[in-house]
Amino acid sequence: MDERITEHPIFQFDRGKEVSFSFxxxxxxxxxxxxxxxxxxxxxxxxxxxxxxYHRPRGFFCGIGRCSACMMTVDGIPNIRxxxxxxxxxxxxxxxxxFPSADHDVLSIMDKLGFYxxxxxxxxxxxxxxxxFLRRTYVKILTSFIGLGKLPAKESVSGMRGSKVSExxxxxxxxxxxxxxxxxxxxxxxxxxxxxxxxxxxxxxxLVKQTHxxxxxxRHHAGVRGIRIxxxxxxxxxxxxxxxxxxGATVFGIYEGRTVAAAQGDRLLKIxxxxxxxxxxxxxxxxxxxxxDLPGVYGAGGVQTIMNTYAVKPGMxxxxxxxxxxxxxxxxxxxxxxxxxVAIVEALPKIGGYLVHAAKVRRQGVEILTSHTVVKALxxxxxxxxxxxxxxxxxxxxxxxERQVDCxxxxxxxxxxxxxxxxxxxxxxxxxxxxxxxxxxRRTKFMEVSDGVYVAGDVSGIEEATTAMLxxxxxxVHSSLKLGYGLPEDVKQLETWVKRLDEERxxxxxxxxxxxxANLIIPEGNEIxxxxxxx
Amino acid sequence: MRLESIQQCLKDGIIRxxxxxxxxxxxxxxxxxxxxxxxxxxxxxQIPCNSCALACKLNAIHMENVNDIPKIDFDKCTGxxxxxxxxxGLAIFLLKSEGGKGYVTLPYEFLPTPDVGQQISAxxxxxxxxxxxxxxRILPPKRNDGTALVTIEVPxxxxxxxxxxxxxx
Numbered sequence: 001m002d003e004r005i006t007e008h009p010i011f012q013f014d015r016g017k018e019v020s021f022s023f024x025x026x027x028x029x030x031x032x033x034x035x036x037x038x039x040x041x042x043x044x045x046x047x048x049x050x051x052x053x054y055h056r057p058r059g060f061f062c063g064i065g066r067c068s069a070c071m072m073t074v075d076g077i078p079n080i081r082x083x084x085x086x087x088x089x090x091x092x093x094x095x096x097x098x099f100p101s102a103d104h105d106v107l108s109i110m111d112k113l114g115f116y117x118x119x120x121x122x123x124x125x126x127x128x129x130x131x132x133f134l135r136r137t138y139v140k141i142l143t144s145f146i147g148l149g150k151l152p153a154k155e156s157v158s159g160m161r162g163s164k165v166s167e168x169x170x171x172x173x174x175x176x177x178x179x180x181x182x183x184x185x186x187x188x189x190x191x192x193x194x195x196x197x198x199x200x201x202x203x204x205x206x207l208v209k210q211t212h213x214x215x216x217x218x219r220h221h222a223g224v225r226g227i228r229i230x231x232x233x234x235x236x237x238x239x240x241x242x243x244x245x246x247x248g249a250t251v252f253g254i255y256e257g258r259t260v261a262a263a264q265g266d267r268l269l270k271i272x273x274x275x276x277x278x279x280x281x282x283x284x285x286x287x288x289x290x291x292x293d294l295p296g297v298y299g300a301g302g303v304q305t306i307m308n309t310y311a312v313k314p315g316m317x318x319x320x321x322x323x324x325x326x327x328x329x330x331x332x333x334x335x336x337x338x339x340x341x342v343a344i345v346e347a348l349p350k351i352g353g354y355l356v357h358a359a360k361v362r363r364q365g366v367e368i369l370t371s372h373t374v375v376k377a378l379x380x381x382x383x384x385x386x387x388x389x390x391x392x393x394x395x396x397x398x399x400x401x402e403r404q405v406d407c408x409x410x411x412x413x414x415x416x417x418x419x420x421x422x423x424x425x426x427x428x429x430x431x432x433x434x435x436x437x438x439x440x441x442r443r444t445k446f447m448e449v450s451d452g453v454y455v456a457g458d459v460s461g462i463e464e465a466t467t468a469m470l471x472x473x474x475x476x477v478h479s480s481l482k483l484g485y486g487l488p489e490d491v492k493q494l495e496t497w498v499k500r501l502d503e504e505r506x507x508x509x510x511x512x513x514x515x516x517x518a519n520l521i522i523p524e525g526n527e528i529x530x531x532x533x534x535x
Numbered sequence: 536m537r538l539e540s541i542q543q544c545l546k547d548g549i550i551r552x553x554x555x556x557x558x559x560x561x562x563x564x565x566x567x568x569x570x571x572x573x574x575x576x577x578x579x580x581q582i583p584c585n586s587c588a589l590a591c592k593l594n595a596i597h598m599e600n601v602n603d604i605p606k607i608d609f610d611k612c613t614g615x616x617x618x619x620x621x622x623x624g625l626a627i628f629l630l631k632s633e634g635g636k637g638y639v640t641l642p643y644e645f646l647p648t649p650d651v652g653q654q655i656s657a658x659x660x661x662x663x664x665x666x667x668x669x670x671x672r673i674l675p676p677k678r679n680d681g682t683a684l685v686t687i688e689v690p691x692x693x694x695x696x697x698x699x700x701x702x703x704x
Contacts, residue, residue, distance in 0.1 A: 009646050010681040213623035213682075215582060217601050218589035223621035225680065323548075336645060350545035355580045356624025358548030363699040365662025368548040466583070507581040507602030 013311035059295025063305030076156025078149025172273030177205020179457025180279035186476025204230030296383025300413035315409030327413030435516030436461030572614030637694035
């Protein structure tokens with residue numbers, strides 16, 4: 001079974017050279033530019049792990065190292081996110097905490113036991129405590145069924161020797177997506193030293209899977225495909241010799257004195273920045289319905305990653321949940337990859353995304369069912385269908401309207417939520433703004449959240465890549481000016497970009513964003529750190 | 536009227552001719568019969584995008600600001616395809632009527648790429664097959680970053696209906 005896409009109307013994927021690795025004893029053919037997860041998916045694997053406690057089968061969900069559903073043991077090291085690292089010749093990969101295998105896991109009885117005792121999670125803490133002298137034994141046995149991976153054997157870690165890198169920079173940028181790249185470019189043109197960190201192996205953030213043409217101002221990438229923008233910005237960054245890029249580096253904290261700490265393999269990076277720009281993007285949201293953890297229920301972004309970044313066909317027949325731009329664009333991209341889209345369901349009575357995107361899939365015969373939702377995913381170990389139903393004004397399924405659809409893929413496109421945690425840790429104050437996707441850091445007009453710490457892009461509120469790039473440019477220039485770099489005309493440039501950002505948001509689609517931002521921006525004159533309360 | 540049109544489209548994603556008319560986006564019949572093709576822009580929402588207006592070298596597409604709905608001057612438009620080549624919404628079509636036949640140029644981003652002369656199925660805005668048409672001309676995908684512009688010949692009455700094609704079965 002090989003589900004690699006060999007021909008695509010928009011892009012060509014350079015797979016690199018052929019390699020072979022061992023997966024639970026079986027040799028797997030793969031290519032050096034594929035991640036372990038992509039190679040396994042292409043070879044037909046759907047159960048990537050078993051859940052920690054009830055051993056329910058779990059698939060690939062996000063594809064960008066956020067959801068942890070694809071963690072496996074790689075060369076003896078447990079809990080490796082297989083969507084984040086590339087395959088290497090001779091690698092040993094196996095799934096963990098399942099017996100005898102993740103495909104047929106007898107421990108999944110744990111999932112059934114709860115029903116048997118008709119009890120909620122953690123039943124054994126209350127039931128299996130008698131007789132008292134056996135309690136310890138019960139716990140010992142039961143806990144051995146639970147958990148994530150086994151500690152690595154001594155020999156597999158003996159060769160590892162951690163090292164430390166300390167650096168100083170004018171501006172440290174966390175995240176190499178559209179906002180981070182734009183910020184790095186502007187700061188790089190002005191400052192002496194800029195450091196850009198990203199946890200992926202390539203720059204571009206989510207642009208690398210956006211095969212469609214972008215909307216926006218024609219003077220600013222409109223009509224250009226996301227993948228081309230990523231390539232262009234990455235190339236421009238490469239040309240700036242004062243910008244150091246660290247890839248595969250996960251930032252785990254911002255410490256005193258604006259020290260950014262990141263783990264890059266077995267290396268610790270400590271980078272002190274005079275200014276820090278947080279451009280960490282967003283997480284995908286999921287939706288509550290029966291069996292929503294079944295392999296085959298994936299985040300829209302995850303599907304885009306496997307399909308558009310690694311050129312692997314995600315399934316044969318897809319149900320898309322959500323008709324925002326992400327859901328509509330994904331549906332179109334699925335069609336381009338040769339996947340049939342059985343329907344798009346939307347809970348609201350109207351389509352959420354741009355009409356032109358909707359029209360694009362509609363004229364290919366894809367039905368968009370407004371006031372509909374997915375009630376249930378069908379299947380035991382992988383999605384074999386779904387039940388959808390019409391819903392009433394209070395979003396409750398209307399009895400009698402349920403119908404079964406035949407699909408092997410359910411793509412959840414119900415929105416994103418900002419990855420705001422680092423901003424809070426760095427002294428920012430978050431506010432809950434549903435219009436912007438959830439918790440977002442409060443900031444000034446120039447996106448400063450605390451002294452010398454900025455945010456840009458989706459982390460500051462869910463919007464589009466176009467606005468993310470504008471925000472990146474603004475913070476890149478503003479931070480440079482604050483450090484005494486740049487030219488006098490940069491002040492004017494800054495105002496132009498702020499104006500353009502306002503213009504982008506001035507239409508009806510920006511209404512929600514404007515409402516969200518109204519309470520969020522710290523008024524000029526207020527000291528950062530002194531926050532007016534949210535009413 | 537305009538608002539109602541949009542509300543109607545948002546229920547099922549189909550932008551019908553009736554919904555386009557209040558925006559002045561449906562070219563008059565007399566103009567369709569002229570020698571030069573005419574662009575029909577099926578974009579009725581205020582979205583932040585002005586790629587068509589800036590691509591038009593003849594200033595035939597007018598927008599007040601980036602969020603404005605494009606207004607097309609049917610007299611200025613020569614059907615040069617510059618707007619259709621760049622439109623990220625793939626919402627621009629070129630129409631021409633000649634000798635009782637309709638000629639629709641539409642964006643196409645799927646595989647396989649049809650050949651000139653090939654019979655294809657013409658689809659309407661709902662994706663329903665209208666019948667068969669013939670490929671007359673093609674701007675190859677590689678000349679326009681993946682978006683081919685395919686000109687098909689269909690019966691004249693489908694000019695305002697045929698909006699997609701299916702190649703092979």
